[in-house]
Amino acid sequence: MQKYTxxxxxxxxxxxxxxxxxxxxxxxxxxxxxxxxxxxxxxxSSLNLVNGYMGEFSCGHGGFMCVGAYVSSLCTVLMxxxxxxxGAPLLPPQFAFIGFPLALMAGSAAAAIAGLxxxxxxxxxxxxxxxxxxxAANYIVISAINNMEIIGGPRGFMGMSATERAxxxxxxxxxxxxxxxxxxxxxxxxxxxxxxxTLGKGVxxxxxxxxxxxxxxxxxxxxxxxxFMLSSGLAGxxxxxxxxxxxxxxxxxxxxxxxTEVMVMVYLGGMGSLSGAALAAILFTVLMEAxxxxxxxKWVVIPLLLILLMQFRPEGLMGNKELSDLFPKLRKYYxxx
Amino acid sequence: MSLLEINGLTxxxxxxxxxxxxxxxxxxHELVALIGPxxxxxxxxxxxxxxxxxxxxxxxxxxxxxTKGLRxxxxxxxxxxxxxxxxxxxxxxxxxxxIRIAQHYRLGYSxxxxxxxxxxxxxxxxxxxxxxxxxLEAMDLKDCAYELPRNLPYGxxxxxxxxxxxxxxxxxxxxxxxxxxxxxxxxxGLIKLVRWIYDNYPVTIWMIEHQMKVVxxxxxxxxxxxxxxxxxxxxxxxxxxxxxxxxxxxxDDTI
Numbered sequence: 006m007q008k009y010t011x012x013x014x015x016x017x018x019x020x021x022x023x024x025x026x027x028x029x030x031x032x033x034x035x036x037x038x039x040x041x042x043x044x045x046x047x048x049x050s051s052l053n054l055v056n057g058y059m060g061e062f063s064c065g066h067g068g069f070m071c072v073g074a075y076v077s078s079l080c081t082v083l084m085x086x087x088x089x090x091x092g093a094p095l096l097p098p099q100f101a102f103i104g105f106p107l108a109l110m111a112g113s114a115a116a117a118i119a120g121l122x123x124x125x126x127x128x129x130x131x132x133x134x135x136x137x138x139x140x141a142a143n144y145i146v147i148s149a150i151n152n153m154e155i156i157g158g159p160r161g162f163m164g165m166s167a168t169e170r171a172x173x174x175x176x177x178x179x180x181x182x183x184x185x186x187x188x189x190x191x192x193x194x195x196x197x198x199x200x201x202x203t204l205g206k207g208v209x210x211x212x213x214x215x216x217x218x219x220x221x222x223x224x225x226x227x228x229x230x231x232x233f234m235l236s237s238g239l240a241g242x243x244x245x246x247x248x249x250x251x252x253x254x255x256x257x258x259x260x261x262x263x264x265t266e267v268m269v270m271v272y273l274g275g276m277g278s279l280s281g282a283a284l285a286a287i288l289f290t291v292l293m294e295a296x297x298x299x300x301x302x303k304w305v306v307i308p309l310l311l312i313l314l315m316q317f318r319p320e321g322l323m324g325n326k327e328l329s330d331l332f333p334k335l336r337k338y339y340x341x342x
Numbered sequence: 343m344s345l346l347e348i349n350g351l352t353x354x355x356x357x358x359x360x361x362x363x364x365x366x367x368x369x370x371h372e373l374v375a376l377i378g379p380x381x382x383x384x385x386x387x388x389x390x391x392x393x394x395x396x397x398x399x400x401x402x403x404x405x406x407x408x409t410k411g412l413r414x415x416x417x418x419x420x421x422x423x424x425x426x427x428x429x430x431x432x433x434x435x436x437x438x439x440x441i442r443i444a445q446h447y448r449l450g451y452s453x454x455x456x457x458x459x460x461x462x463x464x465x466x467x468x469x470x471x472x473x474x475x476x477x478l479e480a481m482d483l484k485d486c487a488y489e490l491p492r493n494l495p496y497g498x499x500x501x502x503x504x505x506x507x508x509x510x511x512x513x514x515x516x517x518x519x520x521x522x523x524x525x526x527x528x529x530x531g532l533i534k535l536v537r538w539i540y541d542n543y544p545v546t547i548w549m550i551e552h553q554m555k556v557v558x559x560x561x562x563x564x565x566x567x568x569x570x571x572x573x574x575x576x577x578x579x580x581x582x583x584x585x586x587x588x589x590x591x592x593x594d595d596t597i
Contacts, residue, residue, distance in 0.1 A: 195457055202456045202463070203442045203449060203470055210432050210443050217430040220392055222418040222447035222510060231453060325434070 043185040045286035049270035051239035057277035060212030065143030071259035073241020077112025086167030098171030116241020124233035161255025275321030350400035362570040375561040393417035419447035423512035431491040497528035517549035
């Protein structure tokens with residue numbers, strides 16, 4: 006029974022958040038902060054697989070998020086709202102419950118395939134050179150979308166809120182919040198299962214000594230493929246959710262600035278620590294909101310904090326430890342197996 | 343059919359001929375040494391066998407299968423494990439994980455199994471775990487299962503590296519200077535360990551070693567190379583008397 010305590014507490018907490026949002030005890034602002042928190046947790050923990058566990062320096066995570074955001078919004082818009090591409094919606098609004106998760110999946114799949122742009126060069130390239138490739142991948146995505154007039158080009162793309170309305174017409178509860186929270190749990194769950202398996206431990210083996218990994222029978226190319234595609238696929242999921250939260254996407258919101266933000270979260274939390282990345286994402290979101298009164302000066306204060314962090318705690322808040330390493334007693338209450 | 347058959351193996355790096363027309367045939371269950379002065383091309387031979395370099399000429403056959411074009415992890419899957427001259431353990435993972443990961447080629451479950459934690463996954467992980475603990479027990483490493491390799495004494499790290507290689511369940515074990523950097527007590531331990539592995543596993547051990555004490559007390563056959571070419575091949579007694587070998591190590595006595 007104790008084994009399931011954490012799971013029960015987690016889902017009770019999600020239910021509590023949903024109830025609070027439903028009866029407007031949490032106002033819309035807090036609910037949106039909560040949703041951005043979820044999106045950031047997905048982004049940070051997925052990037053952590055590459056930057057933390059595999060020790061590569063991917064700085065184009067925003068690009069994959071962008072692919073996911075556009076593909077899944079395109080799917081939902083085509084399915085459930087009037088648009089200039091197909092005109093009338095393809096499906097009646099009752100299908101929104103199935104259509105929306107499917108659109109999210111399509112977005113993740115597209116982002117995972119886009120991840121190949123980085124995964125395949127990574128077979129032969131490492132370190133700084135691979136970092137440049139990830140940067141290029143980010144630019145390719147942004148520039149391509151900027152030049153596609155049919156999906157709005159630099160003006161962006163909207164119409165996703167019709168899906169949310171369709172779902173709310175059926176049952177009036179905060180659907181997007183529910184999907185974001187479930188997406189977050191799914192991400193952490195799947196990553197946790199991956200990195201704790203012998204298969205997944207091939208990833209840090211590559212980080213610590215790639216030659217030894219290859220010689221000791223780890224198929225390094227396959228592991229790199231899995232790591233990059235899983236990471237970018239989950240970034241795509243984050244993108245799809247982000248687009249639905251805002252109801253609007255434009256390419257500029259996924260540029261190098263976004264990738265940097267995600268990287269800051271990973272380094273803040275500690276490389277190779279899943280709980281570190283998740284906590285850092287939450288902390289970062291709170292910090293961004295708390296410092297809102299500083300306006301543009303926020304971007305002076307936050308990098309300054311980063312410099313201080315690198316000076317005094319370069320391994321990040323958690324180092325490469327997990328919560329359960331720091332508080333072994335927690336282990337009694339959950340097993341993520 | 344011999345376990346390992348190398349014929350006419352040559353490897354050039356630009357103008358340098360690191361290995362020149364190297365031949366050897368190893369059967370099942372042998373203990374062989376490869377010696378020679380520094381830079382003679384010994385490690386290059388090992389790197390060629392483990393698939394790290396491709397031969398310029400000649401072939402390497404493992405159990406009759408030509409290893410040309412195979413990547414190192416595929417060669418390992420055929421039953422070749424090795425250790426390195428400088429220890430190359432994964433320093434940030436505990437000893438147990440080091441030994442688990444080396445069983446990657448026979449994980450026996452897919453990525454989907456791993457996500458869904460299917461029955462197959464649980465069974466296979468259990469088997470991998472059992473093999474790892476069995477090895478740790480046999481090699482007297484049980485106490486440091488949860489230690490990070492970098493916190494262990496050098497001699498113990500060596501033993502962990504050999505244990506990691508053994509978890510591949512190799513039929514050919516390549517040891518690249520296993521006694522390098524060990525103190526004399528550790529060298530005694532190493533000799534015992536290699537002897538014990540040889541007596542308890544159906545494995546052919548081929549080692550590169552500079553310490554003659556190790557070579558002479560363990561190996562029944564020694565191959566000597568210099569400048570990429572084989573200069574002698576025979577039993578320890580023959581090698582000790584061989585003039586070419588003495589010349590290669592100590593230089594010519596005529597001025």
